[in-house]
Amino acid sequence: MNSPIARRIVKLAIAASMAAFASHPVLAQAQAPAGGAAAKRPAAATAKPRSAADARANPPWRPVTTYVPPRTPDGQPDIQGMYEPGYFNQPAETAVGGPWKPAAPKGGAQIGPTDFGARQAIDTDPTTPHVTPTNKPMVVDPPDGIVPMQPWVAAKRKEIYAKQEKPEFLDPRVRCLQSGVPRANTPVYYNSYQIMQKPGYVVIMYEWNHMTRIIPLDGRPHLDPKVRLPMGDSRGRWEGNTLVVDVTNFNDDSWVLGHGGIGEGQPAETATSGHGIVHSPELHVVERFTPIDKNIIRYEATIEDPKAFTRPFTIAFDAMVRGREDHQLFEYACHEGNRDGILMATGVDIDPSQK
Amino acid sequence: MVRTRVRPVRPVRITVRMTLTMTKAQATVVRGGLAAMAIAGAAWWTTATMDAQAPARRAQPQAPRRAYAGPRTPDGKPDLNGIWQVMGTAHWDLEAHSPEDGVPGGRSVVEGGEIPYKPEALAKRKENYVNRATADPLSKCYLPGVPRVTYVPLPFEITQTPKYVSIAYEIAHARRIIYTDGSPHVEALEFWMGDSRGRWEGDTLVVDTNNFNDKTWFDKSGNYHSEELHVVERYTPMGRNHIDYQVRIEDPKVFTRPWNMRMIIYRRLEPGLQLLDYDCVSFFWKKMIK
Numbered sequence: 344m345n346s347p348i349a350r351r352i353v354k355l356a357i358a359a360s361m362a363a364f365a366s367h368p369v370l371a372q373a374q375a376p377a378g379g380a381a382a383k384r385p386a387a388a389t390a391k392p393r394s395a396a397d398a399r400a401n402p403p404w405r406p407v408t409t410y411v412p413p414r415t416p417d418g419q420p421d422i423q424g425m426y427e428p429g430y431f432n433q434p435a436e437t438a439v440g441g442p443w444k445p446a447a448p449k450g451g452a453q454i455g456p457t458d459f460g461a462r463q464a465i466d467t468d469p470t471t472p473h474v475t476p477t478n479k480p481m482v483v484d485p486p487d488g489i490v491p492m493q494p495w496v497a498a499k500r501k502e503i504y505a506k507q508e509k510p511e512f513l514d515p516r517v518r519c520l521q522s523g524v525p526r527a528n529t530p531v532y533y534n535s536y537q538i539m540q541k542p543g544y545v546v547i548m549y550e551w552n553h554m555t556r557i558i559p560l561d562g563r564p565h566l567d568p569k570v571r572l573p574m575g576d577s578r579g580r581w582e583g584n585t586l587v588v589d590v591t592n593f594n595d596d597s598w599v600l601g602h603g604g605i606g607e608g609q610p611a612e613t614a615t616s617g618h619g620i621v622h623s624p625e626l627h628v629v630e631r632f633t634p635i636d637k638n639i640i641r642y643e644a645t646i647e648d649p650k651a652f653t654r655p656f657t658i659a660f661d662a663m664v665r666g667r668e669d670h671q672l673f674e675y676a677c678h679e680g681n682r683d684g685i686l687m688a689t690g691v692d693i694d695p696s697q698k
Numbered sequence: 699m700v701r702t703r704v705r706p707v708r709p710v711r712i713t714v715r716m717t718l719t720m721t722k723a724q725a726t727v728v729r730g731g732l733a734a735m736a737i738a739g740a741a742w743w744t745t746a747t748m749d750a751q752a753p754a755r756r757a758q759p760q761a762p763r764r765a766y767a768g769p770r771t772p773d774g775k776p777d778l779n780g781i782w783q784v785m786g787t788a789h790w791d792l793e794a795h796s797p798e799d800g801v802p803g804g805r806s807v808v809e810g811g812e813i814p815y816k817p818e819a820l821a822k823r824k825e826n827y828v829n830r831a832t833a834d835p836l837s838k839c840y841l842p843g844v845p846r847v848t849y850v851p852l853p854f855e856i857t858q859t860p861k862y863v864s865i866a867y868e869i870a871h872a873r874r875i876i877y878t879d880g881s882p883h884v885e886a887l888e889f890w891m892g893d894s895r896g897r898w899e900g901d902t903l904v905v906d907t908n909n910f911n912d913k914t915w916f917d918k919s920g921n922y923h924s925e926e927l928h929v930v931e932r933y934t935p936m937g938r939n940h941i942d943y944q945v946r947i948e949d950p951k952v953f954t955r956p957w958n959m960r961m962i963i964y965r966r967l968e969p970g971l972q973l974l975d976y977d978c979v980s981f982f983w984k985k986m987i988k
């Protein structure tokens with residue numbers, strides 16, 4: 344596992360199996376990082392807000408850091424580099440139905456750390472920094488950690504759970520659609536990131552499905568509302584050392600959160616993943632990327648969509664952790680490799696020449 | 699980034715003309731496809747800036763005579779940051795072809811005019827042409843490959859740093875990260891977009907790409923390659939807003955000898971322009987699940 348290429352190949356192989364089993368409950372559970380005690384986190388200069396007065400400007404989940412990143416030639420805080428996925432927890436359990444435990448796998452291979460050797464290798468690689476797992480749900484506001492779905496969104500989610508075998512209820516990501524925002528920033532093992540900066544722009548490149556966000560910083564207005572895009576329309580600005588990105592102009596092809604699937608027969612009310620949480624084109628996301636030290640980017644996103652959610656809600660986690668300098672984003676040709684998945688879901692063979 | 703206030707002459711003129719030649723109803727019907735039509739229109743409008751059918755003159759690709767005098771990055775390289783697009787008809791057919799329904803006629807961008815296929819490979823290319831409506835990998839929303847991704851009629855955006863030149867393409871959110879840090883190619887892998895390593899030769903960005911699969915085409919007419927494809931692109935800025943784009947294609951399985959294509963890449967000058975993510979896969983699924 345010393346060669347970066349070998350690491351990437353193992354990772355890609357895992358990605359392929361992840362795509363095939365994205366909705367498998369045990370896999371979803373097995374995605375909980377194996378880092379534990381072995382994971383080390385560089386000392387982060389974070390502290391809680393000192394008084395309730397500035398709680399609004401500095402809510403308790405927001406890091407207060409003394410870290411000052413270097414500057415790019417045009418004076419931006421320099422956050423360029425290679426990043427591995429950090430760590431997140433699903434939203435909190437819902438009250439209805441109580442905590443849900445995945446059933447034991449019915450035969451087949453034992454899913455466990457052995458099958459996730461690459462992740463373990465990354466988690467225990469002494470040459471790279473790590474993020475400390477937490478037990479806090481990703482939803483930090485409202486305080487109960489639950490996504491405040493409108494009734495129709497909850498009902499839609501139920502339907503998605505009940506009809507998983509139908510292509511229109513498949514996870515959009517399994518169909519190789521782009522993740523949308525903020526879902527693109529959910530740390531998952533089959534992803535990694537490269538950030539580049541040029542004068543007036545921050546460019547975030549995701550390995551998964553070769554998604555790229557080119558974020559202008561020049562204060563230009565959002566696109567005409569008639570233009571709807573899978574990854575939305577991003578407008579950024581630096582607030583101190585925090586990159587704040589305002590995202591609008593979405594279509595409704597994506598799900599809000601993720602990752603992790605649901606079990607066969609699991610009641611929708613007990614789902615703790617972002618699986619099946621849809622949104623409307625009115626989705627408006629405000630993201631904050633804060634380098635809390637030289638290695639870790641804390642991510643916060645406030646999600647507003649009055650059609651889909653009863654109130655705005657906020658998620659926060661350490662999304663990105665600096666990877667090795669020789670890390671490379673490989674081509675993740677998701678759709679191109681999905682012929683069998685498409686055949687299975689729709690009965691249509693899009694490429695009979697592939698035997 | 700330095701933004702120029704120069705008026706975008708050609709694209710605007712085309713759009714106006716296309717609109718004027720249509721009734722209001724027609725304009726409404728084709729509004730969605732207007733950009734594509736404008737580009738097709740551009741193909742008809744464009745005065746060829748080079749004559750690829752003059753093989754004698756163009757046998758040896760030459761760098762432009764005048765030295766580059768445009769803006770530079772802090773590390774002294776020509777500043778290619780920005781949004782670019784190729785005008786022309788290479789996307790439909792690299793070689794000279796007559797106009798037909800939905801396809802603007804075009805002159806060859808291949809130096810010498812014709813692609814030097816081996817006889818058995820030429821048969822395959824002809825078969826591809828016959829089946830092109832469904833056999834074109836783009837019709838399945840597959841990644842376009844290199845160099846086709848450069849001259850599909852959609853723009854792309856360059857992000858240039860000392861170690862990398864990243865190109866994000868509007869089509870299929872395709873992306874290349876070209877390493878300009880002297881790192882070697884990866885070995886024995888196959889990618890739709892290949893593995894790209896670049897270097898600066900003076901003011902020319904030279905990009906060497908290999909590790910391809912055999913599943914992409916060069917154009918809509920069925921010109922193709924094998925997994926032995928080796929592409930060398932030369933991006934030579936002719937000024938701030940134009941790049942002389944020369945490509946050497948080598949594939950001993952399919953061609954009798956290496957061959958070159960050449961075209962011009964234009965900087966898109968419309969203020970506030972951005973890529974608008976032509977996500978073919980999402981359109982594919984909308985058809986699939988109705």
